[in-house]
Amino acid sequence: MPLLEVDGAALTYDDEGPRDGAGVPLVFIHGWTANRHRWDHQVTHFAERRRVIRLDLRGHGDSGGAGVRTIEELAKDVLALLDHLKVERFVPVGHSMGGMISQTIALAHPERVERMVLVNSISRMTYSRGRGLLMAASTLVPFKLFVATNIQRAFAPGYPREEIREYVRSSADTPREVVMTLYGAMRAFDVLDRVGEIRTPTLLVHGYYDIQLPVKQMLRMAKSYPDAEVRILDAGHELPVEKPAELTAAIDRFVRTAQAGETTP
Template sequence: MPIALNHVDTGGAGIPLVVVHGLFGSADNWRSHVKAWQAGRRVITVDLRNHGRSPHAVGMDYEAMAADLLALLDRLGIARAHLLGHSMGGKVVISLARLAPERVASLIVADIAPRAYGHDHDAVFAALRRVAQGRPANRREADELLAEHVEERAVRLFLATNLERAEEGGLRLRLGLDEIQQDYEAIMGAPAGEGAFAGPTLVLRGAHSHYVTDEMLPELREVLPEARVVTLDAGHWLHAERPEAFREAVDDFLGGAG
């Protein structure tokens, strides 16, 4: 059964842009982009299940997460939307586009292909478990705990966005870590649905990322035949590393997508 996703809605007229974060992310990660976009269109950012301020629930397969997102569109009375998803969120929006194409005005997929990937989050899970067990009193202590398993400061800062103040004091994770780790195989798997989404599509990829390589493009175009592929001088976190170029590409695409 779909769950009620936490979301932030800027309001406004026209076909909205719905933004879906990646694994371990949240709607909060998109605040600067929303500020830029909301002047010209309605923008809705969501927290997927087990992320941000949304409820925790067993099941992280893409059919379930697409159903959550579709239920949100129904609840908000949105007949069609432009969907933008990064990484895991990209697979969620691809899934929705395949399962309910009539609800998708256009699709924007940020640095992910519609395929299964190998495991590469062991260190992140270990770091988050260490924080959960260590119950840090402040963000400095949390960073020290994360650093036992994650060397890159940028990654630690990103993971720290999942901390919140606990009622009993100190910091705690707001992630549904058990539920995410339990269904990690599904998260790393291919999107739900069958066949192709033939609507307007933009695929943004990082030149220094391994998630959408040239070798993957034929496979990608089997699912997204109308995809316009744009490569930015960035890694996997292209919307954070090159925010202006990212927004420019999205704005240019949406200007032609209606």
């Protein structure tokens, strides 16, 4: 379990798979209150034949550090890790907040992003006035209740309750400062008017029952992407664990298309 010190935080990461002749690395970036193990299914699959990198973001999982305030700061941590590993070009695969980080990188450093995969992610959080007030009010409840409510509603109906409770417990271990600050950072994140600048081929995979970041908001974003492919799966917000095999297959097809030099339909 290697560590990298970045601006006072020890970032935990995994770097697996072959280094040569297998395409550029895939870089898996988890979402809010999660950790790198959200990607276990995908990493196990891809590491057999290509380099795969994942990390626990600052203040999450096994990584230390707090004080992070913006999506841009998290993006800098990801790039610092890749610079350390001497990775120039890569394919970011970002879930939820991780997709916001991926878009931030693609806009700031387009030369480094070969392709991009956004899983249950959007470019701008847009809600009615009533929903916005409800979200703001939710921050006033006790911390563990706030986390539990947000994580429970992330899963589609029918997902095993005991597994959801495990994810709630794991999320509640994330420092309160990190959880609340990044909750605000996600609500403030807005690059919708700039996604037309992202020329790299992009796969948008979303859960039909996602009520955290509704699918209609993703479709609104998709219209602005010059080169986007959309896949909608029968799941909620937590696609990497709700539909791991289907998500892995969608990513696999997308990156294989790039290796074959074909144009994604």
